[in-house]
Amino acid sequence: MSGKCSGVQTILRQNHMPNGIHIHCHAHRLNLVIVDVNKVIQYISEFYQIVSKIHSYFVSSSVTNEYYQTAQQKLAINTSSKLKPRSDIRWDSRCKSFLNYDLLLPLAKHIDCDQSHLFNEIQVLKQMLENKKLSSIAELYQHMKPLEQAFPRIMSMVQAALTIPVSSSTCERVFSKMNLIKTRIRNSMADERLGDLCILSIERDYEINFEQVNDQFSVVHKNSRIMLC
Secondary structure, three states: OOOOOOOHHHHHHHHOOOOOOOOOOHHHHHHHHHHHHHHHOHHHHHHHHHHHHHHHHHHOOHHHHHHHHHHHHHOOOOOOOOOOOOOOOOOOOOOOOOOOHHHHHHHHHHOOOOHHHHHHHHHHHHHHOOOOOOOOHHHHHHHHHHHOOOOHHHHHHHHHHHOOOOOOHHHHHHHHHHHHHOOOOOOOOOHHHHHHHHHHHHOOOOOOOHHHHHHHHHHHOOOOOOOOO
């Protein structure tokens, strides 16, 4: 993936994006550090062993699993009845203040941004945002949109920062979902159908008007024998 000779980032730079930036997944790197630290500290390792034994106790027997489901119902917990095992792969993340000139300097050099003007814009913008509570770069972008002509270089930095993926965890979750959809039984599934099923499974936050979908399907497939309920 990150190999200098034949990695994906090398191929993309050579053939498609000569100015592309390769960034290691910060969440993955942090997770690897946490896992290594847990191996050194003895009582944390013992704690995870207890967690694993609890999982085995409730999963290995249908009787104990029924006790687990009963406890969920009594506690009014709206969650899956299947207890998931502990795994070292858990994604953590962190954020830093964006309006820091020293942190923005490498990115400014990469996109050929005027550093002196950028420093002046940051100093002015810091005073303007002193009483504002902005929790993300996306909120900063929305707040600065009307001021784009006054702060053109900061807007360029914000737009560049929003296009750089800090973590690859979202992409890896998509790949995991794809493996669940295209199983050994569904091995003959075409790419178009796989893509459509992945969108339905991954983008669950979008509300779908099923009546409208049925109407459009009936218009396209007028001679279809499929009966839509």
